[in-house]
Amino acid sequence: MHKMCTTDLYETSATRERAVSGSPDGQGRAPGATLPTITERNAVPSDERATPAKAAPAGSTPPGSTAPGPAPSDYRAAFNAARLPMAVIDREGVVLDANPALGSLLGAEPSRLIARSAADLADLREDPRTWSEYRDVLLGRRSRLCCTRRLKHPDGHALWAEITVEPVPDSCSMLLSMADISDRRDLQGRLRHLQMHDPVTRLPNRNLFFERLSSALEAAAYDRGGTGRIGLCYLDLDGFKAINDTLGHRVGDRLLGAVAQRLTECAAPGGHLVARLGGDEFALLVRDSTGTEQLCELARSVLTALQRPFDVAGQRLSVSASIGVVERPAAGTHTTWLMQAADTTLYWAKEDGKARWTLFDPERNAHRMTRQALSSTLRPAVEREEFVLDYQPLVGLVDGVVKGVEALVRWEHPRFGRLSPNRFISLAEENGAIVPLGRWVLRTACRQARAWQLAHPHNPLIVSVNVAVRQVWDSDLVADVAAILAETGLPPHLLELELTESAVMGSAGRPLQALLRLSEMGVAIAIDDFGTGYSNLAYLSRLPVSTLKLDGSFVQGFRAEEHPNPADETIVQALVELAHRLGLTVTAECVESAEQAERLARIGCDTGQGWFYSRPVPPEQISAMIGGHPAATGAP
Incomplete structure (x- = not known):
């Protein structure tokens, strides 16, 4: 079918009408004469254009002819009467015709819109993407354009219009429509405001804050006119929960509103965004920050503002705040990272x-991240047997003979390498992994001690194993020890369990009962790091303790090359005499020189442990020391 390229919307109907009648058209033109232009039809009085054509009587269509479609005047009437603002435009985007609704929308007579650029009327040039899509529709490369634009009415008020441009079927013309959606946009704006603002404080809520934060990061990263940096103060009220619980949520909400007001006043000079993220948490976002000093000064002003008492519902209330401050370049910064850093820093402040x-x-955060990584992998590491035991000799100070060994656990971490106990033991105690880890250490040490006993039956070694208090509370230590001794075949008297002084002194209830039962089994109990905790000497007689291990801080005062402290020697001598009177043996830790060993032996210490004799070594090296003198085997 041949596609007619007419100058407006109505050519197709007029042509069909003349084809049916075979007579001159309604304006006196003979068949084949030139079709009327849009200007000529506009010259027809509007009342004539608006008059609908009379319907032909039924059965009046000549045989062999086609029933006529609606007359051009029908389309004209519909076009003019339509409530939807519309215009017919050509392929160059020039307005050919406009209906009264469009004129009313734009505040102009329809005839004055003819020959105007549709892009100018609909403000399509301002947005590059919209302009490109509009040109594609005019050139036939795109079937339809639909966008929303904010237009300015001649009387000064703004309106929102939904713009649609699409081809007219069987025509080279395009139809432009503009639907006034201002009321809908206003309603959507009010609903969005309710969705994006906190009802208690009237501040932006969490959703709007993250939206603004994302926009700020993107803008700061690409806008060369700004500083390219971003800052955040993340704060939490101290003691707010107590106020909320005692005075009620109504007072708590009013207090939050008062806090929000003061935060807004602090942020106002710089135009910073203040938001309530939930509960008693607030955030102040600094776009285009000038450096850490600006953020620190803002944090100081917030603390000062919140220190003033609040008068709320007849109550004079005082609160403080903990604030985490983060400031950094926006490039490469992600919203998630920034909030995690702020949350971590807030935790540090508390x-x-x-x-x-x-x-x-950053360094403190890296340490925290490492701790978290270690903590989360401790239990799986025990199951994967990533731990090993080294052993440090306990040597007689008088004869230099190895009396026993202390089992010291190391973690062969696949990422961080070999880790000493001070890197992970406290983490294991915090998350409970110390229970399975301690059980593994105890079993491994007892198995090794049994092997030494079988290899050297005349020189059996006592193996000393550290036990955390949580192992006593969170597991049946007595049952574990009994089962492991039975499993490995190690005699109980060759096992010594070390507990810290702070854990043993003042023990009552379950811990004390466990120590008593272990002692009844024949297992030795030692107090580690003695002299650094409670030092309740009178309590020693009530505990089933067999050994005191003096903390290394006392031994350090025995160094002859440094100025020895006579008081240290006096204290150690008194402790040794007291221990011996109670039937206890004494081990000195951190012995690093022959001078220290000699002086400790002179005042009566029984055994020594330290680098002078040997560093912690693998079990095979201990075998070479049994019955010998560790200092003569190449140990430092």
Whole structure:
């Protein structure tokens, strides 16, 4: 079918009408004469254009002819009467015709819109993407354009219009429509405001904050006119929960509103965004920050503002805040990372004593991340047997003979390498992994001690194993020890369990009962790091303890090359005499020189442990020391 390229929307109907009648058209033109232009039809009075054509009587269509479609005047009437603002435009985007609704929308007579650029009327040039899509529709490379534009009415008010441009079927013309959606946009705006703002404080809520934060990061990263940096103060009220619980949520909400007001006042000079993220958590976002000093100064002003008492519902209330401060370049910064850093720094502020601000420290954060990584993999590491035991000799100070060994656990970490106990034992105690780890250490040490006993039956070694208090509380230590001794065949008297002084002194209930039962089994009990805790000497007589291990801080005062402290020697001598009167043996830790060993032996210490004799070594090296003198085997 041949596609007619007419100048407006109505050519096709007029042509069909003349084809049916075979007579001149309604304006006196003979068949084949030139079709009327849009200007000529516009010259027809509007009342005539608006008059609908009379319907032909039924059965009046000549045989062999086609029933006529609606007359051009029908389309004209519909076009003019339509409530939807419309215009017919050509392929160059020039307005050919406009209906009264469009004129009313734009505040102009329809005839004055003819020959105007549709792009100018609909403000399509401002947005490059919209302009490109509009040109594609005019050139036939795109079937339809639909966009929303904010237009300015001649009387000064703004309106929102939904713009649609699409081809007219069987025509080279395009139809432009503009639907006024201002009321809908206003309603959507009000609904969005309710969705994006906190009802208690009227501040932006969490959703709007993250939306603004993402936009700020993107803008700061690519806008060369700004500083390219971003800052965040993340704060939490100290003691708010107590106020909420005692005075009620109504007072708590009013207090939050008062806090929000003061935060807004602090942020106002710089135009910073203040948001309530939930509960008693607030955030102040600094776009295009000038450096850490700007954020620190903002944090200081917030603390000062919140220190003033609040008068709420007849109550005079005082609160403080802990603030985490983060400031960094926006490029390469992700929203998630920034909030994690802020949250971590806020935690540091609370941990450091509250009512303060703390600046993000990458090194401190790296240490925290490492601790978290270790903590989360401790239990699987025990199951994968990533741990090994080294042993450090316990040597008689008088004869230099190896009396026993202390089992010291190391973690062969696949990422961080070999880790000493001070890197992970405290983590294991925090998350409970110390129970399965301690059980593994105890079993491994007892198995090794049994092997030494069988290899050297005349020189059996006592193996000393450290036990955490949590092992006593969270597991049946007595049952574990009994089962492991039975499994390995190690005699109980060759096992010594070490507990710290702070854990043993003052023990009562379950811990004390466990120690008594272990002692009844024949297992020796030692107090590790003695002299650094409670030092409740009178309590020693009530505990089933067999050995005191003096903390290395006492032994350090025995160094002859440094100025020895006579008081240290006096204290150690008194402790040794007291221990011997109670039937206890004494081991000195951290012996690093022959001079220290000699002086300790002179005042009566029984055994020594330290680098002077040997560093912690694998079990095969201990075998060479049994019955010999560790200092003569190449140990430092």
